[in-house]
Amino acid sequence: MNRTPRVLAATGLLAYIALPWYTIENPSLTSYPFGDEGTALGLAIMGTWWLLPLALPLLLCLCIALRNRPDESCAEWLAVLGFVGFAYLLAQGFAVGLHGWNAEWLNALFGAPGPKQQGMGFGALVVGVALLFLGCRGLAGMGWCRGDTFIVSSIGAVGMLLALFVFYPVATILTSAFTDDKGQMAIAPFVEKITDSSIWGLKCLGNGVACGVAWNTIVLAVLTAFASTTLGLAFALIALRTKFRFKAPLRVMTVLPIITPPFVIGLALILMFGRSGAVSGILFRTFGVVPTRWIYGLTGIFIAQVLAFAPIAFLVLVGVVQGLSPALEEAAQTLRAKRLTIFRTVTWPLLRPGLASAFLLCLIESMADFGNPLVLGGNFEVLSTKIFFAVVGAATDQSRAAALSIVLLLLTLIGFAVQQLWLGKKSFTTLSGKGDPGLLMPLPTSIRLACYAVAVPWLVFTFAVYAIIFIGSFVKAVGRDYTPTLASYEIAFRVEHTSFGWFFSGSAWPSFFATVEIALLAAPLTAAIGLLTAYLLTRPDFHGRRALDFAAMLSFAIPGTVVGVSYILAFNVPPIEITGGALILVVCFVFRNMPVGMRAGTAALAQIDKSLDEASLTLGARSLTTFARVVLPLLRPALTASLIYAFVRAMTAVSAVIFLVSAQYNMATTYIIGRVDAGEYGVAIAYSAALIVLMLVVILLIESLVGERRLGRRPAMSNVAAAPT
Amino acid sequence: MKRGPAAVEFHRVVKRYGDVTAVDDVSFTIAPGELVTLLGPSGCGKTTTLRLIAGLEMATTGSISIGGLDVTRRSAAERNVSMVFQSYALFPHMSVVENVAYGPSVQGVRKARAREMAMEKIALVGLEGLEQRAPSELSGGQQQRVAVARALVLEPEVLLFDEPLSNLDAKLRRRVREEIRELQLSLGLTVAYVTHDQEEALAVSDRIIVMSNARVAQIGAPRELYEAPVSCFVADFVGAANLIPAEVDKADGELASVRIGPCHLKLAHRGIGPGKAYVAIRPYRVSIGPPCCGNGELEGHVSKVAYVGDHLEYGVRISVPAVELIAIVPEPMQAFAKGAKVAVKINPTSAVLVPADQA
Known part of the structure; x- marks a missing residue:
């Protein structure tokens, strides 16, 4: 047994004795170490008796570690003490709340109101980490995972993080939906809330009353998914099977949705087709068409979402079309089938699973989308916006938000499950890595013309949308006054030279700096946890690997609005109270985006022979060294991809963060939405345009440095869709 | 850390994966300086046995000792054992000399010294002049030598070979197996060697452990196995028999x-x-x-x-x-x-x- 347990136990004990146990609002040291800023030991002496038992496992572990005999029973003791201690730490945190016991049965058992405490702070964190790692060290000593401390500890850490930041918030949403105002378990109100007519009502079929919000969501999602998949297929066929001369714009189109904040397209549509929009204005002047509000509602959201998600379908389907072996079509050709017949009888059936996969992906994206419905919704409500207004609206109703979240979560999870379980196995495409001989067959003329007819106008439309954002940011007011001006940029990004030096006085700067700061913090963490999880999922064999995989993917399938609500419910109260700062934003980004790093990592690791790691191990390198010196260098492309993705997503995300931003940490996207709300379109589009250009520069810069070529908004899903798992 | 060749002892070792028993109650001893072959058809548990020696698998029950020290629960990094992999497992992002120097450098040996040690072993396997090449620029036989040099560089107590010849063409195979045997004899190494080729086993081994269905079928010197097989399986597997x-x-x-x-x-x-x-x-x-x-x-x-x-x-x-x-x-x-x-x-x-x- 080496030094690790001694260091861990000593650190834990030190934190127990010397670090403030609870979170501190304003550090002043006046009440250290016995008052509000007290250490665990100090507080335990002063009467916080439930912290006293925590000293025991730490002390015992230290004794065992100091005896230092390579003995298996020592390892067993470490494992038991570590995990029991950790469990107790969590248990006391959840049992003793801000206002007394957290559960009815504790009230009944020990009498209300019981002891009180705040959220866990730095001391609790260090003690918890020490105990968890001591337990993992113990398990490694018992021969778990080939006796590898690094692996066991990583599994422990990643598992714990996922439990805390993915499962726990979801569980909180569920319990909050099941309980009434008084904290009692209530099934009937829950059923009532879930089946409410405002969610599932079908009155709209008969008369003019609005339909249930769930139906709105589903109808919108199906329409969007259908249109996006059709367009995506047309683009994919054109890109791979024709001599179309404008393939470069197609490629650009695949990058745009990654770097475009989700609501920007909605914004552009308003600028074009709104009542004072550019196109509306032209129509009014030339044809006398009176501008209406038709863009607000189902039609508008539909157009915006198709603009946003068709490129995603394209990315998935390019993989599928590429994966079709030309030999199959050539075989049909030698059997004297005509080109159209081949397309109908061979190509199309082989494409079908991929199409279904793209369809479901767009379906999920559409249901989870928040930015476009928020900007364009008007009176047309979908689940994600309804959840938002249930939390921040005039009538705040958290349990209603929870119930709506559960409905949305169930819908996306069903789509996700179908995509993963059913289609994952059904795909016909094979990516063997061997070059398939044979020539790709050109499309039959009728199909080719149909593809052009669908794709070309849409491509033009897409570029018009982006053009209006850039043009709009440089004129006085789109649709009314096209005098060129830099006014919008000046308001947003003014920098003044004062006697105190440079002063960033533009209104966008605070949110811009906050966003960059958070994105820079989140990106490396996201990539690190994602790649570490990928390593754990592909290399060591351990029980619960599937569970880990599932948990990691789950955090991907949960819609952003649901994450936002669940984080508020879970982390606004002790024991883990982290809302209102930068921390919760970073945590949110890390766990929402890490599955991408994870998927990129697993795909890359599958290409790297396991015996490389083993060779390193037998040469005396521990897993940590092996990971750093052999695995990581070979994972460079995956690392770059997840870094870019994590950074860009953190800059552009809106759905989850809109619940989590604070005055100090306002994000760029939420600031822009605020401007749209206030009708300041100029500033909003100037800021959006600046973000898009900035992100484009960042991506091109990193790509030119590393040579990574393509990156999907959800490359993970496109991998899943393209390769049978 | 540096010690001479050591004995390997398996005592009633069992390895299970769920319901599948890959190694079933296997006991044997490899004496210091001996080359012992694990021979058997594919799926008989010979590679698992080798990986158990290396510490790449953990025994479910039983004990394993190397040089008289119980290593049953030690990880691969904590055992003084090196392995030559079937695929050679050369690190593609490192040059030949970096590959060979990897062992000492992760043990904390100074860079210059690690390089010196690496060059010595590269010379031993006859690859001087190629040390700056990338593994992908070498022929199969040369890659194999790099793998051997890398395994030798820490002067392990036990050296393991996992079907080292399977990626070489038939003519080269004969020469390389003779080289391995010569190297083993001249350095007095303890070697465990996995193969499914009975001719290869008979040619290089001091003793052979024949495995079948996760169990040891027979242990003995090549001549013993050939002339006095204890079962029909051994008789038929070690040189065909009527x-x-x-x-x-x-x-x-x-x-x-x-x-x-x-x-x-x-x-x-x-x-x-x-x-x-x-x-x-x-x-x-x-x-x-x-x-x-x-x-x-x-x-x-x-x-x-x-x-x-x-x-x-x-x-x-x-x-x-x-x-x-x-x-x-x-x-x-x-x-x-x-x-x-x-x-x-x-x-x-x-x-x-x-x-x-x-x-």
């Missing part, structure tokens, strides 16, 4: 009287009691001739003839007991055509009695 059903009548001293169809002979009984058994004969020790005297002969006819260059291969279908024998006859004085009636004579010195239980 297995003829026989009846042991009674044991009498060293010899037992054995009945094969119409023919009676005396063979060393090797602890096999009366009852059913098999007689194993190597194909090239089967002597066939025209039927003559009827006594002590098995009668049959030629069912196959194949000309294989320097010898003829006959298939002979015996009528009693009903069995088909393979006979390899060096360019014979008298050739038989397909369908010809022949008699097989069994020479007691070339036949071995094998127990029937595992047929």
